[in-house]
Amino acid sequence: MVPAVSSPRREAPAAQAEVADLLATCAREGCRARVAGGATKLGWGHPLPDPDLELSTRALDRIVEHNEGDFTAVLEAGVPLARARAAFAASGQMLALDPPLGDGAAATVGGVVASGDSGPLRHRYGGPRDLVLGVTMALPDGTLARAGGRVIKNVAGYDLAKLNTGAFGTLGAIVQVAVRLHPLPQGTCTAVVRSADPEALAPVSAALAHAQLELQSLDARWGGGGGTVLARGGGAAARQQAEAAARVAEERGLAAELVEEDDQLWDDQRRAQSSADGVLVRVSGVQAQLEAVWRASEAAGARSVATRVAAGVSYVCVDDGEGAAAAVEHLRRALAPSPCVVLDAPAAVREAVDPWGVPEGAELQLMRRLKAQFDPAGACNRGLYVGGI
Amino acid sequence: MARVGDTRTEASTAGVQDTAVVGPGQEGGDDAARAIDPAVAERLVLQLRSICGEEHVVTHPHQLRTYESDGLLQYKVSPSAVVLPADGDQVRRVVRACWEAGVPWVARGAGSGLSGGALPVADGVLIALSRLRRVIEVDLDNQRVVVEPGVTNSAVSDAVGPTHFFPPDPSSQIVCSIGGNVAENAGGAHCFKYGFTTNYVTGLTVILPDGELVELGGKEMDRPGYDLLGAFVGSEGTLGVAIEITLRVIPVPEHVQTMAAFFATTEEAARAVSGIVADGVVPAAIEMMDQLAIEASEQAAHAGFPTGAGAALIVELDGSAAECEARFDGVVRVCEAEGATEVRIAGDEAERATFWRARKAAFAAMGRIANHYYVQDGVIPRTKLPEVLRRIYELGDEYGMRVANVFHAGDGNLHPLVCFDTAEEAERAEELSGRIVEACVEAGGSITGEHGVGFDKKRHMPAMFGEPDLAAFQRLRCAFDPDGLANPGKVMPTPRLCGEVPGLYREHPLERDGLAERF
Ligand SMILES: Cc1cc2nc3c(=O)[nH]c(=O)nc-3n(C[C@H](O)[C@H](O)[C@H](O)COP(=O)(O)OP(=O)(O)OC[C@H]3O[C@@H](n4cnc5c(N)ncnc54)[C@H](O)[C@@H]3O)c2cc1C
Numbered sequence: 001m002v003p004a005v006s007s008p009r010r011e012a013p014a015a016q017a018e019v020a021d022l023l024a025t026c027a028r029e030g031c032r033a034r035v036a037g038g039a040t041k042l043g044w045g046h047p048l049p050d051p052d053l054e055l056s057t058r059a060l061d062r063i064v065e066h067n068e069g070d071f072t073a074v075l076e077a078g079v080p081l082a083r084a085r086a087a088f089a090a091s092g093q094m095l096a097l098d099p100p101l102g103d104g105a106a107a108t109v110g111g112v113v114a115s116g117d118s119g120p121l122r123h124r125y126g127g128p129r130d131l132v133l134g135v136t137m138a139l140p141d142g143t144l145a146r147a148g149g150r151v152i153k154n155v156a157g158y159d160l161a162k163l164n165t166g167a168f169g170t171l172g173a174i175v176q177v178a179v180r181l182h183p184l185p186q187g188t189c190t191a192v193v194r195s196a197d198p199e200a201l202a203p204v205s206a207a208l209a210h211a212q213l214e215l216q217s218l219d220a221r222w223g224g225g226g227g228t229v230l231a232r233g234g235g236a237a238a239r240q241q242a243e244a245a246a247r248v249a250e251e252r253g254l255a256a257e258l259v260e261e262d263d264q265l266w267d268d269q270r271r272a273q274s275s276a277d278g279v280l281v282r283v284s285g286v287q288a289q290l291e292a293v294w295r296a297s298e299a300a301g302a303r304s305v306a307t308r309v310a311a312g313v314s315y316v317c318v319d320d321g322e323g324a325a326a327a328v329e330h331l332r333r334a335l336a337p338s339p340c341v342v343l344d345a346p347a348a349v350r351e352a353v354d355p356w357g358v359p360e361g362a363e364l365q366l367m368r369r370l371k372a373q374f375d376p377a378g379a380c381n382r383g384l385y386v387g388g389i
Numbered sequence: 390m391a392r393v394g395d396t397r398t399e400a401s402t403a404g405v406q407d408t409a410v411v412g413p414g415q416e417g418g419d420d421a422a423r424a425i426d427p428a429v430a431e432r433l434v435l436q437l438r439s440i441c442g443e444e445h446v447v448t449h450p451h452q453l454r455t456y457e458s459d460g461l462l463q464y465k466v467s468p469s470a471v472v473l474p475a476d477g478d479q480v481r482r483v484v485r486a487c488w489e490a491g492v493p494w495v496a497r498g499a500g501s502g503l504s505g506g507a508l509p510v511a512d513g514v515l516i517a518l519s520r521l522r523r524v525i526e527v528d529l530d531n532q533r534v535v536v537e538p539g540v541t542n543s544a545v546s547d548a549v550g551p552t553h554f555f556p557p558d559p560s561s562q563i564v565c566s567i568g569g570n571v572a573e574n575a576g577g578a579h580c581f582k583y584g585f586t587t588n589y590v591t592g593l594t595v596i597l598p599d600g601e602l603v604e605l606g607g608k609e610m611d612r613p614g615y616d617l618l619g620a621f622v623g624s625e626g627t628l629g630v631a632i633e634i635t636l637r638v639i640p641v642p643e644h645v646q647t648m649a650a651f652f653a654t655t656e657e658a659a660r661a662v663s664g665i666v667a668d669g670v671v672p673a674a675i676e677m678m679d680q681l682a683i684e685a686s687e688q689a690a691h692a693g694f695p696t697g698a699g700a701a702l703i704v705e706l707d708g709s710a711a712e713c714e715a716r717f718d719g720v721v722r723v724c725e726a727e728g729a730t731e732v733r734i735a736g737d738e739a740e741r742a743t744f745w746r747a748r749k750a751a752f753a754a755m756g757r758i759a760n761h762y763y764v765q766d767g768v769i770p771r772t773k774l775p776e777v778l779r780r781i782y783e784l785g786d787e788y789g790m791r792v793a794n795v796f797h798a799g800d801g802n803l804h805p806l807v808c809f810d811t812a813e814e815a816e817r818a819e820e821l822s823g824r825i826v827e828a829c830v831e832a833g834g835s836i837t838g839e840h841g842v843g844f845d846k847k848r849h850m851p852a853m854f855g856e857p858d859l860a861a862f863q864r865l866r867c868a869f870d871p872d873g874l875a876n877p878g879k880v881m882p883t884p885r886l887c888g889e890v891p892g893l894y895r896e897h898p899l900e901r902d903g904l905a906e907r908f
Contacts, residue, residue: 069663069772070801092669116611127611129619130588143857151768152581153800154835155574155623156842156853157880158862159587162619171615183669206530210552212643214708235669237711244709284609286531312531313611341613356613362603366868367615373864386614 008034008051014059016076016136016144016175023173024142026053027377034381035169037078037111040102044115045168045355045384047347057110060175063087065150071181072133072150077110077174084109094184096125100274110174116166119270120217120232123310125182128165134178135161137171140379150178163370170385171374185216185234189242190262193249196226202291204249205229209287209310211248213241219269222294223304230265272306273315279324280344281331283314289338290314296334300327320345325352332357356386425492425512430469433490437472437514440482445520447471456515459500459507460561461845463815468495468509473517477537477594477632480516484630485600487514493874496626498538498566502573503764504843506625510877516630518568524548525633533591533608535635538568542575545636553638556583559839560749568631574623576839578674578748581799582707583639585839587622592635595621595628598870608635620865625841626876628869642707645673646717647735649744650724651698655679655794658700659774661727662798665704666771668723670716673707675799679778681758682751682795682806689754692747698730702798703744751795752806759791759808761815763822767829768838771801780828781805788821790814802838803829827852842880850882863887 013019026033031052036042039056057078064074068091075084081097082105088094098119101107107117113135118127125131134148137160147160164174195201205220208231216234221227229249233241239260246256259265274280283293290307297305297316301323307314318327324345332340342355358364364387371389383389437446447453448470457465469492474480487494493513500507509515521537527548528534534549542562545555558577559565565575571593576585592606606618621628652658655677662675678686678701687696694701704720706713721732735741755762769777778794785792785807793806805825809818826836826849836842836849850859859881867887869875878884
């Protein structure tokens with residue numbers, strides 16, 4: 001490997017062990033590798049110089065197992081999420097991960113897990129950390145290490161699957177995951193509640209989060225001086241669930257519309273959590289903070305806010321431009337101590353503000369020790385992650 | 390696998406049975422033995438006394454005996470001292486003092502663990518967390534509750550009820566501590582639908598082995614940085630002590646519907662389990678009992694289950710009334726199609742409670758069938774239930790021992806109970822139990838679904854994990870505990886030091902004695 005070349009060496013191994021070999025070579029030679037799946041999130045994290053080695057999981061694209069009766073599957077990291085979901089849907093099953101899939105729906109299973117990204121389905125099914133049963137990592141010491149298993153219940157060994165979920169490949173490269181699947185809901189129906197009054201809408205969203213409805217998704221949206229709460233029922237009683245959600249809203253003085261052909265509504269929600277030309281900030285808040293998030297976002301000049309109501313996680317989109325960094329800082333100040341992470345954003349913004357915003361302290365120190373244990377040479381996405389890890 | 394002991398005693402009200410040891414008490418626990426200078430140990434005890442108060446540091450051999458085992462009684466180790474801190478700050482100072490003295494320690498919650506996780510280290514300190522019992526904050530608006538680790542699992546749901554609950558519900562929930570649940574990633578009967586402890590922990594305040602306090606997570610989810618919470622939950626007390634725990638709680642279901650179905654064979658019942666799930670139903674619980682378990686349970690619980698039946702399934706649906714009703718008939722039909730001889734539907738809460746009483750009595754009631762038993766905890770892919778159950782009965786025949794099965798069928802989480810009558814049979818029963826867990830791994834499953842690896846099962850770890858996997862586990866451990874002071878000798882099959890070249894290991898004292906290789 002030749003360090004400091006102007007254009008990175010590109011590799012797309014078709015064997016998992018080869019990924020580990022390449023990382024080990026890289027570690028030995030002190031080079032930087034960047035692991036990429038669908039390359040849909042390369043604009044996340046600290047801006048980095050070009051890597052010496054661009055390691056794509058593209059060719060690791062086998063659906064290794066689909067155990068229909070067990071509702072589990074084993075997937076190589078490079079399988080596009082859309083392809084996996086389509087394959088499972090053919091058997092009436094789903095991998096309940098529905099984050100935005102990026103250009104050409106290129107997002108891969110490995111990339112989604114490594115970035116910890118999720119979509120509206122997390123309301124009912126949790127995020128990647130809750131759905132991944134096991135993981136195989138290519139480590140920069142040249143080994144392939146497995147953790148977890150491929151059964152839905154298992155407490156043997158340390159949960160390195162969770163540790164690597166959302167770790168952005170900084171501890172090694174995810175080359176394979178085992179996941180839990182769920183029944184694909186037969187029908188869906190969404191109750192849509194609209195209001196221009198945050199003081200009327202926020203209590204409806206809170207009431208829905210506390211109602212005994214078992215909704216598939218519960219989202220809110222704010223922007224342009226008005227907002228929406230979307231409550232989606234799924235399964236045998238989807239319509240009754242949406243009707244019950246509508247009643248919850250009506251009891252609080254807001255009317256609801258029921259939409260059966262509701263895919264478009266939810267595609268829009270997912271679109272609102274990514275941005276090709278703006279700056280997207282993920283706010284990790286709590287439920288009762290919703291109105292404060294709306295107000296802070298308005299004050300920061302945000303275009304729109306999409307929220308997973310029960311999880312308390314919001315995606316705030318602000319325009320790129322001179323005010324973008326200031327808008328991020330405004331959100332951080334107004335919503336402290338809730339973490340505000342810059343996701344999609346031009347490099348200039350991610351240079352002007354720390355995209356992660358994790359303060360120095362014991363937790364970050366521990367993360368640094370972890371990085372030093374797994375990737376002492378800094379071969380894996382060095383500098384990308386929190387605290388410059 | 391756990392010897393739950395002398396089953397002739399009745400189950401206690403706590404749902405955890407009284408236990409007594411049969412046969413010679415087996416030594417264990419101290420494979421991380423290190424020589425500790427007696428003068429250092431003495432100084433440490435003085436320090437612990439000044440931190441927690443004279444009366445909260447136990448050193449008298451008689452009193453230490455209370456703490457020498459957890460729920461798994463065949464291993465006993467006496468620590469040099471047991472300390473009972475009053476709050477998180479005392480825990481921090483205790484851990485710090487141990488670190489300064491280079492003395493290993495073990496955290497202990499309620500001591501109900503079934504894998505020897507809270508087994509003390511000889512010459513070490515046992516940190517008992519039973520006095521940390523405060524519910525710190527109930528924040529229902531945000532569906533969170535913040536508690537100290539000694540709070541019991543049931544007390545958490547009590548604190549947020551009647552509108553909300555904490556879903557993980559181990560059978561030991563009246564006694565086991567939330568700290569222990571976090572350390573073991575505890576599950577329960579309802580985790581097929583609701584998930585495990587790890588899906589509900591959003592924040593932890595942890596004392597690291599060097600005495601430093603670190604806050605992992607908080608009330609918020611999706612925080613930036615490594616998911617250290619995810620790594621800590623299920624780490625069996627080897628990464629630090631949790632002194633404050635923030636949990637997500639959820640609204641109680643609107644509606645619950647429960648049925649018991651009886652079959653001629655476990656094979657039919659297992660096919661019904663698969664059929665129900667294949668239909669797209671996610672029941673809150675699907676529990677199975679085989680004939681021996683039904684027979685035992687009937688003698689204790691008198692639920693009126695047909696003792697001639699080969700298997701019983703308890704299926705519970707919960708959620709919105711509309712969804713339950715839409716699904717329930719389908720579940721009944723699947724059971725009938727798979728040959729159910731009888732299906733009983735709980736007409737009211739009393740009947741539902743009866744079904745669950747039968748299920749929950751099964752463990753303790755084994756005493757009416759045999760003098761002693763071992764509880765195994767293994768997992769298999771659900772579709773392998775028929776063949777693995779068959780294998781378990783074959784193994785039982787081979788050993789001439791009866792094996793009862795009462796377990797979480799939806800999760801494929803088996804709890805085979807190996808029955809034996811005399812102390813002389815203990816060793817063979819243990820061997821049989823080990824063969825069963827091997828069969829689980831061969832079927833693509835796991836050596837433990839909820840009881841943890843602890844001390845007892847670490848010898849089975851190589852059946853599931855290779856050297857590179859174990860080396861990766863060790864890297865995690867070393868980031869938290871470079872000096873190897875936190876619960877040493879647990880989880881990993883062979884002791885290793887941080888910075889050690891993988892592959893080098895010291896011989897286990899039990900291995901040397903030829904004791905640990907009996908499997
Ligand atoms: C009758 C019976 C039924 C059971 N049923 C179930 C069941 O259905 N599901 C299930 O999952 N388990 C079950 N168990 C096992 C046991 O109850 C659980 O593992 C429980 O979580 C242990 O809690 P504890 O407080 O007793 O922990 P302990 O036994 O005291 O400790 C367990 C482990 O946790 C560590 N630990 C304890 N507190 C802390 C802390 N604050 N910080 C860090 N580490 C800590 C200890 O070091 C040890 O490694 C059952 C046990 C019995 C006896």
